Amino acid sequence: MNRTLAPRVERPTDPLETGFRPAVVVAKAPHVTHTQTKELSHMKARILIGTFAAAGLALGVGQMTATAVPGDGGTSETQAGTDVIVGAINGVSNYGTNTVNGVAMYGYAFGTTSCNIGTAVLRWSTNSSFHPVIPQNAYRIKDGRIEQIGLSWMKYGFCALQENLCATCQAGGVGCGSSQSTLGIGCSDPYSSSLNGSQSSLGPRSRVNASTGYFPGDTSAEIGSWPAMPAGQGNINRRIQIKRDDLIPANNVGAVYLAEGLYVHPDDAAAGNDNNNVSYIKVNVSATNYNMSLSGATFQQKPAIYHWATVVPTVAYSVADMADGRFIVANNVSQNANGTYHYEYAIYNQNSDSSGGSFAIPLAAGVTVTNATFKDISYHSNEIYDGTDWSITNTGT
Structure with missing residues (x-):
């Protein structure tokens, strides 16, 4: 989803159990992962990351030790009201390569199977505001760090x-064949990777409210208002776009790749069941045309950021529920050979439409901060978000 810039309001995260409390400045924009790294020798002053909204996740510096159990509603038990989840990621399509701003990119789509685990049927009406939209994301865990490496526009459901x-x-x-389709209680609906990669029914994330799930119905007039697809990028427009350098096996030895799918629906959000709508699966990348294949079972009802701790057991998590949605903060601390410490922070915006505009970390006295970096994912296909990287500032306070 993700929104563009708007006036920022500073809101603290939920208590982060350590005496260390970063602050998130809320602006406009969700559903991506930013990563931040730093090396510290003690801790002093205050580090501020970000001046305006980016993709929905941000990263910072400083040690945080808090734990969280994945997802409220991260359960197979029946939930009151409509409750759509990703029951499985069912396939991958590779649409080949193209060049964007001089960078070789590959285009992909992931298939998703939805399940209604709630107690009420889920509306799935064609060309309306009452069907799901389905964003897809790709991640890589490499050298102890998780990074988002790709995202798609949102598949608009139709039956x-x-x-x-x-x-x-x-x-x-009510199955396909009716413009007023619904997904029954306990029922599932598969969308293949080719269906989720159909460009004509991929809409911009900027048209969807990540918190309420609302979006304008996909009428002809609405579709006509979407940003035009860039010329010369026909095979990868609106699909998951990943840099070739992030895929080359020889350059990514030991890397773990993850495919993620998410269902967003206004009825599901209204029922309070929108914290379990995302699932992920491991994928393998081959040296032949960088084809992807699924590996193992789908990890249901939790985002891919939780797999970081599977690969790096020292990673800790904290869930921050804001007024309009959820952030998941993950961090890892390791000691450098010279006695300093290396800090990695990843912040995942699951469904906050306000989104994260900055991330602040208080530091204790005597700290020297070096090697600060920032990483996020680029929007594409003429999506409206500003992709300028967040700045990093030590305020000295």
Whole structure:
């Protein structure tokens, strides 16, 4: 989703159990991962990262030790009201390569199978505001760091089959063939990777409110208002775009790749069941055309940022529930050979439409900060967000 710039309001995160409390400045923009690294010898002053909204996640410096259990609603139990989850990521399509601003990119799409684990049917009406939209993301864990390396525009749903992936599908849903389709209780609906990669039904994240799930119905007039696809990039426009350098196996030895899917729906958000809508799976990347293949089972009802601790067991998490959505903060601390410490922070904006505009970390006296870096993901296909990297400032206070 992700929104553009707007006046910033500083809101603290939820208590972060350490006496260390970063502050998030809220602006406009969600659903991406920024990463930040630094090396510190004690801690002093205050580090501020960011001056305006970026992709929805931000990273910083400083040690934070807090824990969290993945996702409220991260359960297979029936939830009250409509509750759509990603039951499976079911396939990958590779659309080949193209060049964007002189950089070789590859285009992909991931298939997703939704499940309604709630107690009410889920509206899936064609050309309306009451069907899901489905963003897809790609991540890499390499050299102890998690980075988001790709994102797509949002697939607009159009009808729902009534299958049985997650539970026994109950009667009452309305399948394809009706403009007023619904996903029944306990039912699942597969969208293949080719369907999720169909460019004509991929809409901009900027048109969707990440918190409420609302978006203008995909009427002909609405679709006509979407940003035009850039010329010369036909095979990768609006799809997941990943730099070739992030895929070359010889340059990414030991890297772990993750594919993530998310369903956003206004009825699901209104029912308070929108913290379990994202799932991920491991993928392998081959040296042949950088084709991807699924590896293992889908990790249901939690975002890919939680896999960082699977690869790096010392990673800690904290969930920060804001007024309009959820951030997940992950961090890892390691000691350098020279006695200093290396800090990695990743901040995931799951469903806050206000989004993160900056990230502040108080530092104790006597700190020297070196090698500060920032990493996020670039929007593409004429999406409206400003992709300027966040700045890093030591305020000395």
